[in-house]
Amino acid sequence: MELGTHRLLDLTHTAAAPLLAGTEYPWQALPGIGEFILELGAALSGDDYEEIEEQVWLHKTVKRFPGNFIAGPCIIGPETEVRPGAFIRGNALVGAGCVVGNSTELKNVIIFDSVQVPHYNYVGDSILGFKSHMGAGALTSNVKQDKSLVTVGLPGGERIETGLKKFGAILGDHVEIGCNSVLNPGTVIGRGSRVYPLSMVRGAVPENSIYKRAGDITGIR
Structure with missing residues (x-):
């Protein structure tokens, strides 16, 4: 089963392409998100982006509704909506044309272009590919109950070690x-x-x- 970065994700739809391009698996980029945002933010054009608070850069076309909170480091791209009640906890790179919605919480994430997390979502230590969408109330769980390192289980029973204590989900494009x-x-x-x-x-x-459900996965016809 192919879980490689370039099989899951079209890197032309994210500013995080330089971070992801050298990875075998996309979750390998998770520990470097914060540092990457700081480097990218410092190089952004003041003609297009405004640093509204320390280490928080918003494109000037971002539509930010009242009643949300954004912590740095964070970059939010063009034409994205940040709706009331959104809680962005930092280490968040959000692309163009996205929706970060009502009571949605983001933390240590790469959100590709045209992604919607519009209603009561928690997305932590995760990467959401181009045009992916999380329905209302859908959540990522990013820490195992026993606090052991996260593995990725394959259909045949094999497991891939990630070396990460915190890792939620990877959504490929159009999921x-x-x-x-x-x-x-x-x-x-x-x-x-x-x-x-x-x-x-x-x-x-x-x-x-x-x-x-578990054990009941069918191909799309």
């Missing part, structure tokens, strides 16, 4: 996550796949698949 689903630590959803509402997902889901 749809149904409402009130939970993505357990180390979840990887292949490009173009869909997850049914109220699902509890663990491990890797192949690309172009429909995840109905």
Whole structure:
């Protein structure tokens, strides 16, 4: 099963391309997000971006509604909406044309262009690919209950060691996550796949698949 960075993600749709390009698996970029944002933010053009607070850079076309909180380091790209109640805790690189919605919390994330996390979502230590969408109430769980290092489970039972204590999910491009689903630590959803509402997902889901429940995954016809 192919979980490589370039199989899951089109890097032309993120400012994090230089960070991700040299990785075998996308989760290998998670520890470097904060430092990368600081380097990128310092080089942004003042004609396009405004540093509204220390280490918080917003494109001048960002639509920021009242009643949210943004901590640095953080960069938010063009034409993105940050809606009321959004809580961005830092180490967040958000692309162009995104929606960060009502009561959504972000922490240590790369959000590609045209991603929607619009209603009551928690996304931590995760990467969401181009045009991916999390339904209302869908969450990433980024720490195992026993606090051990996260592994990625493959359909045949093999596991990939990540060396990370905190790792939520990787969504490939064009992934749809149904409402009130939970993505357990180390979840990887292949490009173009869909997850049914109220699902509890663990491990890797192949690309172009429909995840109905554990052990019930079908290809998209």
